[in-house]
Amino acid sequence: MSVRRILIAGMPSSGKTTYMAAMRHVLLSDETKTALLMSRLADDERHLNLLQDRWLALETFERTREKSEAWVTLHVRDRMTEVEADLEMPDLRGEMFERPAAFGMCHRQVAEALVESDGILLFTNAEKPDDNLLISDFGDLDDNEGAPADGKSDPEVSESKKSSEASRNPTDGVDDPDANIARPAGTTGRTRFQADRMPEEAKIVELLQFANRSPRTRRRRRLGLIVSAWDVVIDGEDIRDPTQWLAQQRPMLAQFLRYNADAWDVRVYGASAQGGKLPRDEARLKAIETASERIVMIGHDVPRHDPTAPLGWLISGG
Amino acid sequence: MPGRGRGRFLLRAFERCRVRCRNRSLSAGFAGSETIRGFEERSFDSRVASDQAKASTLRTPRAAPVIFLHLRIAVADGRLLDFLISDRSGEHFNRALDTPAKFADFEEIGRADTILLLIDGEQLLNNHQVETARLRKLVVALSQAGHLTDKVVHLVVTKADLLNGESQRTQVEQRAKVISDELGRRSSNCRTQTHLTSCRPLKGQTTFGQGIQKLLEVNVPEAKTQVFNTTHWNPGDGGTPLDRLMRVEKWL
Numbered sequence: 001m002s003v004r005r006i007l008i009a010g011m012p013s014s015g016k017t018t019y020m021a022a023m024r025h026v027l028l029s030d031e032t033k034t035a036l037l038m039s040r041l042a043d044d045e046r047h048l049n050l051l052q053d054r055w056l057a058l059e060t061f062e063r064t065r066e067k068s069e070a071w072v073t074l075h076v077r078d079r080m081t082e083v084e085a086d087l088e089m090p091d092l093r094g095e096m097f098e099r100p101a102a103f104g105m106c107h108r109q110v111a112e113a114l115v116e117s118d119g120i121l122l123f124t125n126a127e128k129p130d131d132n133l134l135i136s137d138f139g140d141l142d143d144n145e146g147a148p149a150d151g152k153s154d155p156e157v158s159e160s161k162k163s164s165e166a167s168r169n170p171t172d173g174v175d176d177p178d179a180n181i182a183r184p185a186g187t188t189g190r191t192r193f194q195a196d197r198m199p200e201e202a203k204i205v206e207l208l209q210f211a212n213r214s215p216r217t218r219r220r221r222r223l224g225l226i227v228s229a230w231d232v233v234i235d236g237e238d239i240r241d242p243t244q245w246l247a248q249q250r251p252m253l254a255q256f257l258r259y260n261a262d263a264w265d266v267r268v269y270g271a272s273a274q275g276g277k278l279p280r281d282e283a284r285l286k287a288i289e290t291a292s293e294r295i296v297m298i299g300h301d302v303p304r305h306d307p308t309a310p311l312g313w314l315i316s317g318g
Numbered sequence: 319m320p321g322r323g324r325g326r327f328l329l330r331a332f333e334r335c336r337v338r339c340r341n342r343s344l345s346a347g348f349a350g351s352e353t354i355r356g357f358e359e360r361s362f363d364s365r366v367a368s369d370q371a372k373a374s375t376l377r378t379p380r381a382a383p384v385i386f387l388h389l390r391i392a393v394a395d396g397r398l399l400d401f402l403i404s405d406r407s408g409e410h411f412n413r414a415l416d417t418p419a420k421f422a423d424f425e426e427i428g429r430a431d432t433i434l435l436l437i438d439g440e441q442l443l444n445n446h447q448v449e450t451a452r453l454r455k456l457v458v459a460l461s462q463a464g465h466l467t468d469k470v471v472h473l474v475v476t477k478a479d480l481l482n483g484e485s486q487r488t489q490v491e492q493r494a495k496v497i498s499d500e501l502g503r504r505s506s507n508c509r510t511q512t513h514l515t516s517c518r519p520l521k522g523q524t525t526f527g528q529g530i531q532k533l534l535e536v537n538v539p540e541a542k543t544q545v546f547n548t549t550h551w552n553p554g555d556g557g558t559p560l561d562r563l564m565r566v567e568k569w570l
Contacts, residue, residue: 101354132569191369195355206354252348259349259392 004085004315006231007113009207010123011200012063012094015228015273018090019123020072021055022273022295023307024048027074031292032305035312039084042073045273047091058285060278064093085315089121095196101206102195114211119222119314124250126270127229128200165214208256212263222317223257223264224310230270230298231277242270242299264316269310331431341482346534349398350390384426391534404430415455421463428463432470434533437497439477439514442490457501466505470538473498478516478528487514511536534540 027038042048047070054061091115100106106114114120147185212218215236225232227242246255246268257266265275275285275294287293295305302309340436351357362368378385391399404426414420421565427433433455441449459468475494491514498510515529 104355191367193359193368195359197367198355198358199367202358204352205350207348209352255348255392256350259347259398 002085003088004067005113005116006106006311006314007096007117007120008089008091009114009120009124009313010094010125010226011098011203013091013128014094014123014125014200015226016094016123017051017064017091018055018061018273019121019226019228019271019307020048020089021051021061021068023311024052024074025055026292026295026305028052029292031290033079033303034306035079035303036076036308037079039075039077042075044073046070047265048074051091056291058274058278058282062309064091069093076308076315078316081316087311087315093180093277097207098196098198100210101198101203103182106208106210111210114207115216119317120211121224121226121310121314122204123226123228124200124204124246124253125228126232126245126249136202154303170272201250204250204253204299205256208260208264218263220263220265223266224259224314225266225268226310227268227270229277230296231272231275233270234272234296235237240298244269245270267310269272269297269302271298271307272276272296273307278293346394346531347392348389349392353386356385357389376494376567378405380407382407384410384424386426393535404427411456415459418459418462419463421459424463424465427460427465429537430469432472433460433466434472434474436474436476437494439490439516440480442475442493443481443486446493450493453497454500457497457504461505461508464506466501468507469505471501471505471508472511472533473501473512474529474533474539475512475514476516478514516520 007021009014026032026034027036027317030037031246054106069090069092071088071090074089075084076087077084092110096107096110099110208223211221225242225246227245230242233239239248273295275281275288277297278285285294293305295307297304297306297309300309300313339556363370384404387403387405389401389403391401393399395535406424406426414424421427435453437453438449457466473494475490478487478490481490491512496510498512501510502508513529513533515533517530
């Protein structure tokens with residue numbers, strides 16, 4: 001039996017924990033046809049039991065906190081090849097993954113997991129809009145870039161200082177789930193740059209660069225990119241292909257992956273691990289007789305209710 | 319020089335690459351950056367997320383030392399090219415113009431493969447004698463410091479969107495050409511090109527970052543050209559020249 005290390009990564013509120021909960025239920029219940037089967041229970045099932053119970057109860061998953069972090073192990077068998085594997089996966093806070101981009105450092109635990117992982121399951125939330133939108137996409141640029149010729153205090157220095165001060169307090173406002181959501185120009189107030197609130201795709205690109213940066217040896221890994229909350233895409237847009245969604249909504253990340261194909265073997269999937277938006281769709285989801293059928297997956301011909309398929313592809317990567 | 323639009327120019331170059339997927343006519347794409355946070359910090363005040371009604375760009379602080387921004391760009395023939403862009407406060411240049419010997423300390427210009435001299439298009443139209451004199455002083459000082467020898471210098475006319483119609487644009491281009499010719503005369507083996515650029519769309523048009531894509535493209539070296547030269551890399555090692563440069567310590 002081989003031990004495969006899969007890193008589940010993503011920025012805060014990207015849907016990692018909900019997906020793990022759904023996957024645990026599917027593996028244990030064997031209600032639907034899946035790529036992977038559970039071969040046996042792990043020694044410590046507390047964390048996964050808790051996640052599964054909450055998923056079944058249609059609870060909205062809060063963002064993972066430090067005290068609720070855990071490494072989980074799944075003992076699985078590939079349905080087709082009968083190959084067995086132990087999947088070791090961390091359920092970590094999203095904040096752990098944004099540190100390389102925001103603060104130029106990485107928690108040792110994450111760094112080691114990145115380096116040692118055989119594959120990465122990376123999440124981005126379709127419910128979060130492209131937060132790179134420029135004001136000039138809607139209006140005009142201001143001509144306020146000029147030399148302070150009057151000898152008064154230089155505004156750029158104070159701006160920079162304020163910005164640095166803001167960056168020094170990474171916990172400021174992290175509880176605001178809408179922090180990265182773009183708002184229309186002209187709304188009240190002004191938000192200062194905070195490194196931990198950089199656009200999600202910029203933080204993801206830096207995380208992936210970090211995995212291959214010297215002195216680490218650049219090597220090719222499989223990357224399963226999960227566009228979570230896919231039900232939002234189904235509801236609102238005419239996009240039907242997760243790869244197309246990525247190109248349109250995360251262009252920087254899409255290009256980075258395309259032009260670094262020597263480092264990343266990528267498949268993009270759409271996933272709705274809850275099956276809808278809570279509490280709006282609670283009644284509809286409760287009415288589904290087989291809980292596993294709440295899950296919706298799309299991309300690369302995966303069975304409609306099989307969240308294990310991306311993992312199956314990751315662990316078959318050699 | 320201050321106020322010539324360097325910040326906005328850098329931002330547009332970054333944005334041009336970052337959002338390439340939305341505009342498939344572009345031939346360069348984003349392949350990475352070692353200074354993502356630097357670009358993001360400079361871009362923030364032009365983003366909707368800043369909650370400002372009007373966009374602006376973070377100016378290079380007066381007291382800041384020279385800084386470098388890195389952009390890895392995939393070009394049409396499949397190569398990944400590393401652009402290392404130096405940025406220095408415009409006030410540094412102003413001060414050095416009073417004591418030209420200080421330009422000898424601007425080592426990044428001496429080491430650059432390509433120099434972009436930014437000229438305010440609006441100034442070149444309305445106040446061209448002052449703008450030309452300012453550029454001339456800069457060119458002479460840089461030339462005296464030996465920074466222009468064997469270099470490619472791009473005279474980048476910014477703020478073209480503030481020019482009304484083709485006649486004003488032509489007038490500004492002609493004036494830029496005069497400066498370009500003078501630059502060629504004053505420096506040994508210095509090749510020059512002029513570019514009319516604009517971060518906002520030209521009047522009556524909708525394309526942002528006018529001229530910047532072309533500027534990126536003309537700076538793509540020939541396939542056989544070595545961007546960086548270092549004797550310490552492992553010949554069998556992969557990655558781009560910058561990757562190899564970053565691994566130098568391993569081989570010393």
